[in-house]
Amino acid sequence: MIDLDDTDRALIRALAEDATLSAGALGRQLGLSQPAAWRRIKRLEEAGVFRGRRLELDTAALGLGVTVFLGVKLATKGRASLGDFERAVQAIPEVQTVEHVLGMYDYRLRVVARDIPDFERVLRRRIMALPGVGSLDANVLLSEERRPGPL
């Protein structure tokens, strides 16, 4: 695992906020020269500290007014049914995230839709049509906050 000092942690925090910042801009924020900032960023990237980048968009402005968290329990479990379900669920464009979990559900999905009737369409035509789906638990997102994490 990578060793981090306070400057590294500040760099990670800054890039988590805005991944488009240049080494020069980051260096100025943190009192580093551009090459020093660049070397540190390179080292963090090589250690795999960032999984990638993500666009944070105003979903409502894009006409996607509803986000639902779905808990899915499979009716039949076997290696074949898991694979079929996983392949099919990832191909649904309205499904943003798929996580395999342990607990009262097998999968946790994050689904976006234009509105509640549109969500019903996605649920009935797409999700409930997936191979092996047993019970579902839907919770409509009211508010969301992402935190910087333990850095």
Next chain:
Amino acid sequence: MLDDTDRRILRQYQSAPGDGLAELATRCGVTATTLSRRLDRLRARGVLRAVRGVIDWQALGYSVEVSLRVTLDKSAPRAFEEFQAEARKVPEVLEIQTFLGQVDARLLVIARDLAHYQTLYRDRILALPHMTDVEALMHVARLKSDETLPI
């Protein structure tokens, strides 16, 4: 309103957020000048809120990820606000969502290992106010996490 070019830019950008702006302009079929003018406008209007670096917490030594589904005591008048305010003080809480449905809130919590998780759970999570029930879902695998929207 967003036109087709805006949507095309956002669609292409979110599909490969790590690419440079020159490549993005080529994929969108617009000039670099048009692209930067459009992106500035999308930012100014709040449609494109940010391009975030997604931290891989596993690479930073956090191997345990748990979704906690929380039921709150709704008879307390400020149950949601007070629960959220206290949850924000726990650095290992990465996400706080509130819902309409069977569960009232969800916390995404990370920990270095199961022993660390147990300490966190007992000392910090169970101390949060107004909780009447907590269910844990342990994350096993992330199958889809790009959070791309169907634009």
